[in-house]
Amino acid sequence: MNVNWFKFASPPAFYSLAGRLIPIFWGLTLTLLVIGLYWGFFQTTDQLGGSNPQKEYYRIIFIHVSSAWMSMWLYFVMVVWAAIGLVFNTRLSFMMAKAIAPTGAVFTFLALWTGAFWGRPSWGTYWDWDPRLTSELVLFFMYIGYIALHSAIDDIRRADRASALLAIVGLVMVPVIFWSINCPDPNQCAALHQRSNLTKIDGNILFAMLTMSLAFWMYSFAATFMRLRSLILTREAESIWVRELLTQRGEQ
Amino acid sequence: MLRSFWCILTRDLTLALRRRTDVLTTLFFFVIVVSLFPLGVSTEQQILRILGPGVVWVAALLASMLALERLFAADYDDGTLEQLLLTGQPLALLVLGKITAHWLLTGLPLVLIAPLVGMQYHLTDTAIGVMMIALLIGTPILSLIGAIGAALTLGLRGGGILLSLLILPLYIPVLIYGAGAIEVSVIDLSNTQPYLTLLGAFLLVALIFAPVAAAAALRISIE
Numbered sequence: 001m002n003v004n005w006f007k008f009a010s011p012p013a014f015y016s017l018a019g020r021l022i023p024i025f026w027g028l029t030l031t032l033l034v035i036g037l038y039w040g041f042f043q044t045t046d047q048l049g050g051s052n053p054q055k056e057y058y059r060i061i062f063i064h065v066s067s068a069w070m071s072m073w074l075y076f077v078m079v080v081w082a083a084i085g086l087v088f089n090t091r092l093s094f095m096m097a098k099a100i101a102p103t104g105a106v107f108t109f110l111a112l113w114t115g116a117f118w119g120r121p122s123w124g125t126y127w128d129w130d131p132r133l134t135s136e137l138v139l140f141f142m143y144i145g146y147i148a149l150h151s152a153i154d155d156i157r158r159a160d161r162a163s164a165l166l167a168i169v170g171l172v173m174v175p176v177i178f179w180s181i182n183c184p185d186p187n188q189c190a191a192l193h194q195r196s197n198l199t200k201i202d203g204n205i206l207f208a209m210l211t212m213s214l215a216f217w218m219y220s221f222a223a224t225f226m227r228l229r230s231l232i233l234t235r236e237a238e239s240i241w242v243r244e245l246l247t248q249r250g251e252q
Numbered sequence: 253m254l255r256s257f258w259c260i261l262t263r264d265l266t267l268a269l270r271r272r273t274d275v276l277t278t279l280f281f282f283v284i285v286v287s288l289f290p291l292g293v294s295t296e297q298q299i300l301r302i303l304g305p306g307v308v309w310v311a312a313l314l315a316s317m318l319a320l321e322r323l324f325a326a327d328y329d330d331g332t333l334e335q336l337l338l339t340g341q342p343l344a345l346l347v348l349g350k351i352t353a354h355w356l357l358t359g360l361p362l363v364l365i366a367p368l369v370g371m372q373y374h375l376t377d378t379a380i381g382v383m384m385i386a387l388l389i390g391t392p393i394l395s396l397i398g399a400i401g402a403a404l405t406l407g408l409r410g411g412g413i414l415l416s417l418l419i420l421p422l423y424i425p426v427l428i429y430g431a432g433a434i435e436v437s438v439i440d441l442s443n444t445q446p447y448l449t450l451l452g453a454f455l456l457v458a459l460i461f462a463p464v465a466a467a468a469a470l471r472i473s474i475e
Contacts, residue, residue, distance in 0.1 A: 138421050138424060141417075141420075141421040142421055144417065145417050145418045145421065148414055148417050148418075149404060149405070149414060149418060152405070152408050152409070152410065152411075152414050153408060158472060158473065158475070161472040162404045162469065162472050162473065165400075165404065165465065165468060165469055165472060166400075166401075166404055166418060169400055169422070169465055170421075170422070172461070173421075173422050173425075176425050176454070177421075177422075177424050177425055
C-alpha cells in the first residue's frame with residue numbers, strides 16, 4: 001500500500017480532515033463522559049478503605065486522576081510535535097504544539113483544583129508540599145511559560161521555534177524536578193499521596209476512571225483540533241485557499 | 253578552539269570591568285534582598301537559622317536571574333552577536349565562554365559575600381562553609397540554565413519578566429539541593445555529601461547540554 005504520510009502535513013488538507021474529525025471526537029467525548037460519570041456515581045461503592053474510610057468524596061478521583069494523567073500526557077505530546085517541527089520544519093507541527101498547550105494547562109489546573117478539594121476532607125488541608133502536588137504545580141508553570149513565550153514573540157516563525165526549544169528543555173528537566181522534589185532527604189519524604197497501584201483498585205472504579213480518562217483524551221483531540229483550525233485560518237489568511245473558502249461561505 | 257573560548261572570556265571580563273557598577277548592582281541586590289527577610293519575618297536567632305539557607309538561595313536565584321538579561325543583550329544591540337554566529341568557531345563553545353564570564357562576574361561574588369550574609373543569619377561556621385561550597389557548585393548551574401532562557405527572550409519586550417517565568421521553574425532542583433545541603437550540615441556534616449555530589453552531577457549535565465541548547469536558541473532568535 002502506498003500511503004503519502006505527508007499528505008495531511010499541509011494545512012489545507014488537514015484543515016478539512018480536522019473539520020470532519022471534530023464532530024466524531026465530540027461525540028466520543030460525550031458518550032464516554034456519560035458512561036464514565038454514570039458508572040462512577042452509581043456502580044461503585046459508597047465508601048473506600050477500612051479503618052479510615054473515604055466516603056462519597058472519593059468519587060472526585062474520576063476527574064482528578066484522569067486530568068492529572070492527561071496533563072502529563074499532553075505535555076509529552078506537545079514536546080513530540082515541537083520536536084518534529086524543529087527537525088522536519090513543518091508548519092503544522094508547530095501549530096499542533098501550540099494548540100495543545102492551553103488544553104494541557106487547563107487539565108493541570110483542573111488536577112490541582114480538584115486535588116485541593118479532595119485533600120481538604122481527606123487530609124485536612126487544601127495544599128501541602130507533597131512531591132506530586134509540587135511537580136504538578138511546576139508542570140503548570142511550564143505550560144504557562146510556553147504560552148507566555150509564544151505570545152511574547154511577534155514573528156511567528158521565531159515564536160514557534162523558540163517555544164519548541166523551551167518545551168524540549170522543559171521535558172528534559174521534568175524527571176530531574178520530579179526526583180528532586182520527591183526525595184531530597186528520606187526523612188523529609190512525607191508524601192501524602194499513596195503510591196499508585198492500579199491492580200489493587202476495585203474493578204468498577206478502575207473502569208469509571210479509565211473511561212473518564214478516555215473521555216478527557218477525546219476532548220483534548222476535539223479542543224485541540226478546533227483551536228488548530230482557527231490557527232490555520234489566521235496564519236494562512238493571505239493564501240488563496242482560505243480566501244476561496246471565505247468567499248464560498250459568504251455565498252451560502 | 254580553546255583560544256576562541258579564551259578570547260571571548262577575556263573580552264567579556266574586560267568589558268565588564270570597565271563598567272564595574274553593573275557587577276556591583278547584582279551583588280548589592282543580593283545583599284539587600286537577604287537583609288530584608290529578617291526585617292519582614294522575625295529577627296529571632298532560632299527562626300533566622302532555619303530561614304537562612306532558603307533565603308540565601310532564593311536571593312541568589314533572583315540575583316543571577318536579573319543579571320541574565322545582560323548576558324547577550326549588549327552584544328545583540330551592537331551586532332557583535334551576529335558576528336559571533338558567523339565565525340567558523342563552534343557557537344556552543346563561544347556561548348560557554350560568555351557564560352563563564354557571566355558567572356565570574358555575577359556568581360562568584362555571591363559565593364565570596366556569602367559568609368557575611370551567613371553571619372546576618374547566625375549560621376554556624378560549618379554551615380557557612382557548606383553554604384559557600386554549595387553556592388560554588390550551584391551558581392554556575394544557574395548561569396548555564398539561565399543562558400538558554402536569555403537566548404530565547406533576546407530582544408523581546410518585557411524580556412526580564414518573561415525570563416523569570418521561563419527559568420525559575422527550572423531552577424527548582426538547584427534550590428532544593430543547595431538549601432538542603434546547608435540545612436543538613438547543621439545536624440550532621442557527613443550527611444551533606446549526597447547533596448553536594450548531586451549538585452555536582454547537575455553541574456556536569458548542565459555544562460554539557462546547556463551551551464548547546466543556548467546556542468540553538470541564539471540561532472533561532474537571530475535568524
